[in-house]
Amino acid sequence: MSSVLSxxxxxxxxxxxxxxxxxxxxxxxxxxxxxxxDQTKLVTAASELARNTVVYGGxxxxxxxxxxxxxxxxxxxxxxxxxxxxxxxxxxxxxxWTSGGGLGLGLTGAKRLVNEFELDTAPGAGTRxxxxxxx
Amino acid sequence: xxxxxxxxxxxxxxxxxxxxxxWRSILDASSASRGVSPLELAQQTEEFLRLVIAGAADGTATxxxxxxxxAEARAFLERLxxxxxxxxxxxxxxxxxxxxxxxxxFARVQxxxxxxxxxxxxxxxxxxxxxxxxxxxxxxxxxxxREEVIKRQQEELLELSTxxxxxxxxxxxxxxxxxxxxxxxxxxxxxLLQRIVDTGSEIAIIDITxxxxxxxLVAQHLLKTVTAIRLMGADCIISGVRxxxxxxxxxxxxxxxxxxTKANLADALKLALQRSGLTVxxxx
Numbered sequence: 001m002s003s004v005l006s007x008x009x010x011x012x013x014x015x016x017x018x019x020x021x022x023x024x025x026x027x028x029x030x031x032x033x034x035x036x037x038d039q040t041k042l043v044t045a046a047s048e049l050a051r052n053t054v055v056y057g058g059x060x061x062x063x064x065x066x067x068x069x070x071x072x073x074x075x076x077x078x079x080x081x082x083x084x085x086x087x088x089x090x091x092x093x094x095x096x097w098t099s100g101g102g103l104g105l106g107l108t109g110a111k112r113l114v115n116e117f118e119l120d121t122a123p124g125a126g127t128r129x130x131x132x133x134x135x
Numbered sequence: 136x137x138x139x140x141x142x143x144x145x146x147x148x149x150x151x152x153x154x155x156x157x158w159r160s161i162l163d164a165s166s167a168s169r170g171v172s173p174l175e176l177a178q179q180t181e182e183f184l185r186l187v188i189a190g191a192a193d194g195t196a197t198x199x200x201x202x203x204x205x206a207e208a209r210a211f212l213e214r215l216x217x218x219x220x221x222x223x224x225x226x227x228x229x230x231x232x233x234x235x236x237x238x239x240x241f242a243r244v245q246x247x248x249x250x251x252x253x254x255x256x257x258x259x260x261x262x263x264x265x266x267x268x269x270x271x272x273x274x275x276x277x278x279x280x281r282e283e284v285i286k287r288q289q290e291e292l293l294e295l296s297t298x299x300x301x302x303x304x305x306x307x308x309x310x311x312x313x314x315x316x317x318x319x320x321x322x323x324x325x326x327l328l329q330r331i332v333d334t335g336s337e338i339a340i341i342d343i344t345x346x347x348x349x350x351x352l353v354a355q356h357l358l359k360t361v362t363a364i365r366l367m368g369a370d371c372i373i374s375g376v377r378x379x380x381x382x383x384x385x386x387x388x389x390x391x392x393x394x395x396t397k398a399n400l401a402d403a404l405k406l407a408l409q410r411s412g413l414t415v416x417x418x419x
Contacts, residue, residue, distance in 0.1 A: 041386060
């Protein structure tokens, strides 16, 4: 079982918060000892999900935690919002599909950029996405 | 808001010199006057006290300090807090300029209503409320001025961060730095397209070395910019694609296949010169 070394919460309400969230994640990734390439991947994934939280979820929060699991360490991020949720999960996880004006690669791209990806949503019940990147 | 009685106003206006003296010494003690010259402070305190008395004496208008009789006092406070904000004072110091006046005024009211308990309480309340609302007004103006300063700086930053430079005859470069949000990309795109027209350039190089994170939104902005440049008959090269960015783009599933990219600006310039039919050789 992994233990939490440090953790915190970053509000993600407006566009500018996406930048702040990226900075928080980058700092956590550096503290955790992730390599530059893994830092970049995690920060990019966080950027996608944070923007989704703002644009589609109507704003929410990002919980971050640095984990230790035996010899490996990692950063876990939880993006949660109380928005409309995702009605068709299969469609949402299709490359190139978007309900907005984006490229439709944010959600699927974020999944490919991290080691663990967990999505918990229901129409009207908000969305919770947990991602983890290990060293 | 209960109005100041004539007795209170006369008690205050009869001892203006005393009030000013006490007020200034409180200001000095609390270091709220730090950075303001004694002469300036004397003028400001004197004028403000005069305006307070004038505002209170004209008790005809209603609506507290928002009324017409307080217009001059409000204008004075707006000037004051604006100048303090621009001098770099914090809101606490600016507000304590007003709040320091409370103690001297309270002392005068107390002296004037020695026997009437109810009247004393009423007038103390009136003075307190007056000073509080004047203080609030000051803080509001202060905040507004600060916000204006921040907004102006943001706009300046927006302008500053998008210099389009000419690298060679017909070759423009745009070194992008920081976060690429929609607003900034718009400014960037506009200035780049305009410079392409102005200089008749054939090749534009967008350098993203200074962009820490390339996510789908940034990529979308880049793609749109490249498309617009092509529509104008010019070519676009994106340089500064670092190894970690390249890998991230692959994992994101972004398709930049139609775009010429280079690892650094030097390579991009080399390619641009090559396309223009130029070669760089060492002078012997």
